[in-house]
Amino acid sequence: MTHYIPSNLTDPQKLQKEYPDTVHAIDPFYWDLVKVGDYVRIRGANEYFWLQVRAVSETSVTGEVYYELGINPYKIGDTLAFSKCFQFDIYDPLYLNLIPGIDV
Numbered sequence: 001m002t003h004y005i006p007s008n009l010t011d012p013q014k015l016q017k018e019y020p021d022t023v024h025a026i027d028p029f030y031w032d033l034v035k036v037g038d039y040v041r042i043r044g045a046n047e048y049f050w051l052q053v054r055a056v057s058e059t060s061v062t063g064e065v066y067y068e069l070g071i072n073p074y075k076i077g078d079t080l081a082f083s084k085c086f087q088f089d090i091y092d093p094l095y096l097n098l099i100p101g102i103d104v
Contacts, residue, residue: 001077009086010043024088031084034061041089042082047071051080059083 012025034040038053040063047070051063062081065074074080 001079002075003079003081004074005081006044008044009082010046012043012086012088015043026087026089028085030090031087034084034087034090035092037093039091039093040087041091042080042086043088045071048088054079061087 016023016025034053034056036053039050040053040061041048041050049069052066053061053063055062060081060083062079065076065078
C-alpha cells in the first residue's frame with residue numbers, strides 16, 4: 001500500500017459548468033459533511049472512481065482504493081489524500097448503498 005497526493009484530479013465545479021447537461025457534482029455545502037466510512041467519487045486521468053474515506057481533516061480527505069482501476073496507476077489498498085473540493089459525490093453506505101459490490 002502506497003500513499004499518494006494526486007496532482008491530476010479534476011475540479012468538479014469547473015467540469016460541471018463546462019458540461020452542465022452531463023456532469024453532476026455535489027454542491028460545495030456538502031463537502032464538509034464527509035466522514036470516515038463514507039465513499040467519495042473523484043476523477044483523475046479522465047477516470048471517475050470511488051474511495052472509501054479513512055480520514056477527514058478540516059480541508060482534506062484521505063481515501064482508500066478498494067477496487068481495480070482502469071486508467072489510474074493506483075492499486076487496491078493505496079491511499080490518496082486530496083482537497084475536499086475534488087469530491088464529485090459522497091455516499092454513506094449505511095443510508096444509501098448505490099456502489100456495486102459493497103455490502104453493508
